[in-house]
Amino acid sequence: MYGTRGILVCGYSLSEQPLFVSFMEQTGFQDLGVIFITTNQSTKTLKELLALPDRSGQGEASDIRRAIVMSGFTQKELHKLMTAYRLAELPSQLWATLTPISENWSVINLLEELAAESEAIKKQKEGSKRPTHK
Secondary structure: OOOOOOEEEEEEOOOOOHHHHHHHHHOOOOOOOOOOOOHHHHHOOOHHOOOOOOOOOOOOOOOOOOEEEEEOOOOOHHHHHHHHHHHHOOOOEEEEEOOOHHHHHHHHHHHHHHHHHHHHHHHHHHHHOOOOOO
């Protein structure tokens, strides 16, 4: 997939950050740069943030929406991580992969777009569950 290999972690509390690092190591991603996005970095572009050193932002508060942005992952790795996350029954969050277009977006713009998409999908699913009357 596209981009420098790394992962941007948004909206994790101080106590959750080391747990996420441990989860990544246990899942076989110990070689992957993990960057925790702080509240004051929300206007920076994904490309700028992916250039930060591994573990940047760890130990700093973040009150932005909870999300993961994956960069440079293979399709197999993407599925491995998302499946492991779901099986671990961790809190729900938004997921994204870096694209040539999104790398120039700010984190806050990406998260707003992801939240809108998530809400639209949720509404669509709820609508399809309603019985039809003839």
